[in-house]
Amino acid sequence: MGNRLTPPRWANALLTLFFNPREREEIEGDLLELFERRAEERNVTYARIRYARDVFSFLSPFRRKRTIGPLYEPEKKAKTSLLQAHYWHLAVRSLLRRKVTAFVQVSGLAVGLAAGLVLFLLVDYLFSFDRYHPNAARIAWVVTDVKRENTVETDATPRPLGEALRQDYSLVEDAVRLETLFGKVLSVGANRFEESRNICLTEPSYLRVFDVRWQAGDRMRALSRPAEVVLSERYAAKYFGKTNPLGKTIRLDGKTDLTVTGIIGNPPSNTQLRFDALISLATVPELSPDWSRLRSMCFVLLREGARIQDLQAAFPLLEKKYQAGDGTFRFRALPLSDLCHERSGPAPRPLLYAIMAMGVLLVVSACLNFVNIATAQSLRRGREIGIRKASGSSRRQLILQFMTETVLLTAIVAVLALFLAEAVLPFLNRALHMLGADLSVSHLLRARPFSWFILLLVGITLLAGGYPAWIQSGFNVSDSLKNRLTYRQAGRLSVRKALVVTQFFITLFFLIGILAVWRQLSFMQQSDLGFRTQSIALIPAPSRPETLQRELAGLPGVTGVSLCDQAPASFQLEQTPFTFGSRTSPEKAGTQLRVGDHNYLPVFGLRLRAGRNLTSGDSTEVLVNESFVRALGMTADGVLRQRMRVMGWEKRIVGVVADFRSAPFREPVRPLTILNDTRFAKQAAVASGRNSMPEIEAHWRHLYPEGIFRSTPVEDLIAGFYTTENVLFAITRILGLIALFTSCLGLYGLVRFVAEARKKEIGVRKILGASTGQVLWLFGKEFGRLTLIGFALAAPLAGWLMNKWLEGYAYRIPLQAGLFATALGIVCVLAFLTVGGVAWRTAKRNPAEALKTE
Incomplete structure (x- = not known):
């Protein structure tokens, strides 16, 4: 055939351009053999086309030609850099081959990182309060x-x-x-x-x-x-x-x-x-x-x-x-x-430190999940690693390759986490609307947040990629090529168990916290306040309060109107000194003050324990609560008709009311006095039907044409008592769900690893007569033990921390065993659902498939 069997010269020129002489000689020799065979079997044109296509398959746009010495000089080891192009090329190919696993790794790590970012931005914002002043x-x-x-x-x-x-x-x-x-x-x-x-x-x-x-x-x-x-x-x-x-x-x-x-x-x-x-x-x-x-x-x-x-x-x-x-x-x-963290701020320092700790735990949990899944995949990649080591790849090169894959995954994770965080932050800004919060991912562009974010990504890369890369690069060549790797060679199973135990610890820690916050919040919302809040609204009384009271009391649907300064419960905790009876020095315990007329008790449903109600128009009369009586060391009947001096005024005690909630649950019920003095009444408490407010507003505007009408339901005021707890519950609930998600992913990684590592053992057991249930029990007892270990570690710490948190409340729930059992039950159910699917497929697998290589 002469020259007709010559392959395309331009194709050989490409080989010369992209490959060193030794590589080109090997590739060209193989391609020439294929070229001659195809020319004989088909025709020369077909062989030329296939030759050109094969040449292109060897090329990479990222490839850089390496220079070497003489043709027969021993090849020196290449000094490989993490940024060398072929590592990125191989990393992309590896991720595309295992799309499902890569998706699980990326999603788990992205969700954990996004949660950590949101919490970091929140804490950074709260810590920045009033630090911008030059002095x-x-x-x-x-x-x-x-x-x-x-x-x-x-x-x-x-x-x-x-x-x-x-x-x-x-x-x-x-x-x-x-x-x-x-x-x-x-x-x-x-x-x-x-x-x-x-x-x-x-x-x-x-x-x-x-x-x-x-x-x-x-x-x-x-x-x-x-x-x-x-x-x-x-x-x-x-x-x-x-x-x-x-x-x-x-x-x-x-x-x-x-x-x-x-x-x-x-x-x-x-x-x-x-x-x-x-x-x-x-x-x-x-x-x-x-x-x-x-x-x-x-x-x-x-x-x-x-x-x-x-x-x-x-x-x-x-x-x-x-x-x-x-x-x-x-x-x-x-x-x-x-200023923002001690007295009047929305976030005391212990809470900020707790939020920081939660963010770190979530990121660590996501990294552990990444490690578990990466090492679970190591057995599947054993033959690939064996071939590469047999071809001359050093351990250092393999580590760099696996770290390159981790860097690529981390980059994808970072982008997804930024998008997820940006999507979540508007909801957080709305929750913090009272602060005027304007949190955004763009805040990471500032010097300190940006450096923190870069260090975090580097830390995640090293933590998530270092251990799997070290384990996989150490595989034995012979065992890898023969597909005889065991779980001991793929990294100690005890290490993976420790990682899963850590994830269970984090998850149970969050669950116990969620349940404790939720039960305390439910306890506060369902507790008897000692007064009525339904269908009562506070409206302003700028002037002539008695006229407003008379007009509103005559409206249909209005069942009562009381002139007062505030509702029975308030955030105002100031205690005013007073002198009781004939004593000359003030009492050790001051008294909280409320202003209310003779309708204050019936409108709010306060209960008298002794004496009588206030009389209309008599400003010398006051009512006191039971805590007032106890602070004096007297009985209810003993304080009746006694005089007290408060704010320079002589008053006479005519009745004792049952204790009611006068402050948030963090505060105990303190001595309280109700003054019958409408000169200080700035509001009117109106008890009315649901459809009466338009008519009430019309009469109010007629009396105060220059004013602005507002109606504040007492129920809304009381709801403000639980704002901190509601925000904390919302945050811990979201973080707990994220912890559950990442924990299930980590568990999924471990059970896949165990199933792959023990497939031959399970195959032998099935051949010897083991039932599906017995095989499932092998998985169940293993992961049940890990769950109990995680619970044993999490319960004492979470219980101690939640007890410290509950100590801030004068009225609180006890931490009972049922709360811990509920958290354990939730994790056990999720673990069963996660493990069950993989274990069932493994148990139903044909044992011949696992033993066919033996």
Whole structure:
């Protein structure tokens, strides 16, 4: 045939271009033999086409030609780098061959990493509160502990404290007093806006101490005169649109005209000082300089070199000098960065640390699942590893190859985790709407989060890929080629068992926590509060409260109207000192105060234990609760008709009411007094039918045409008692489901490994007469033991931690054995479902398939 049998020259040129001489010689020799055979069997054209196609099959766009010495010089070992292209090429081919396993590995790790990312972003956001101020390290927040029979921690101080610190202490460079205003109406012309929490009374030093972005106006003179207000950009746009607001007037509660003297930037979401309207403190001249009442929040800017400990050491002399609160007040100085975590913040530090620990546990659990599945696959890849080792691959090269696969999987996992986290964060932002949270994956682009994320990915790669790579690269060549690998060669089974036990530990830990939080939350929601909440709403009574009461009481569907200051239960925990009977010194235990008229008891369903109800119009009468009586060491009948002095007024006790829930469940029921004085009644509690509110609103608007009507169901106020628990339950429930998911994946990886490693043993057992049930028992007892070990480790730790958490509640559930048994039962059921499928298929397999290589 002559030259007709010559293969395409351009194809040989490609071999020369992409391969070194030794490789090209081997490949070209094999291809020439195939070329000649095809030419004889078919024709030359067919042989040329197939030759070209075979050449292309050897090429890779990522391949780099390697240079070697003379043709017959012994080949040197290539210095392989993790980034060499052929490793990535082989990694992609390997993942495509085992799509299902790769999907299980990627999904488990992506879900765990996404959960860890969300928790990290949440904790990072909460820890960032008020740390952006330039002088944050020198700013102290002064709070007050009220020392009576029980210590009550507050976030307020007496009004004169800030000025006293500023004038009398050289270590104080400046001080700020502010008072948050609730339920105030700001009106501009005919437009009225009810604002709460976002406006405050403060003084010019606020603009000097805190990082406030000044936009317009005279910063040096702002807030120094009465009737001045500084607005944020969003409030300026809200009230005045595109008009320049400087010099314009805003009316406060229909009484006081405020002049806009400045515009500041919108406060960030990561601050507790989230005020959009700053009203000069001098606007309200009747503010009392009384040292016995806690009214203002106080912040202190220390001079350079001064320490918070120095300020704390100065407080005893100050307390003695001003006899603050008759010696019952103890001032404390806290760093500004603790504002969000100690007294008034939404997330105390122990909770933040617990969230961090949960995130770490989830990521670790996902990595363990990855390791289990990777090592379970090692037996299936034994022949591939044997061929590669027989072809000259070193252990180092194999480790690099397997680590390359892990890097590729981790990259895919990182992308999926970012998408999952971004999809979940809007729900978390809505749950934290009170904080104005704006969490986003884009926050990872900042220096500290980005470095943390990269380190996390590196750690995951090393943790998830290191152990499987080391085990698989150490396979014996002969056993690998003969497909005789055992589970001992594929990594110690005890290691894999330890990994699964760890996952069971994490899962049971979460489940016990979920069940404890859920039962405590259910206990609080179902407990008898001691008063009625259904079909009762609180509406404002700006003025003429008696007129409002008369008009609403005559409406159809309204069963009762009481003038009061608040519902029986409240977040206000302040205790007021009082003097009982003929005693001259205040009692050790103060009393909480409520204002209510003669309808307060029937509207809220409070029960009398002794005496009678209040009389309409008699402001000298008060009611006390049973805790008040016990604090005095007397009987209910013994306190009746006795006098008490509170807030400078002489009062007479006419009745004793049964204890009711006056504060959240973290607080015990304390002594409480109901004052019959409608001068301090700012609200009306209306008991009515479901369809009566429109008519109630119509009458209210007729009485107060300048006001803004709002109706707050008492049930909603009480629901606020459980906000923290609801958020915690939602977070732990989601994390628990993720832990269950990753645990089941890890268990699936181990049972597949065991089934593959023991298939010959199971085949022999079946040939010798073992039934399907006996084979299933082999799996069941093994994994049942692992479950019990995980439970034995998780139960004591979870029980101890949940007990510490429950100690924060004055009224709490006991941790009973049933709670732990429920958690164990859930895990056992899921383990049975996970193991059962693989075990059943293994037990039903034809034993000849497992033994055919013997």
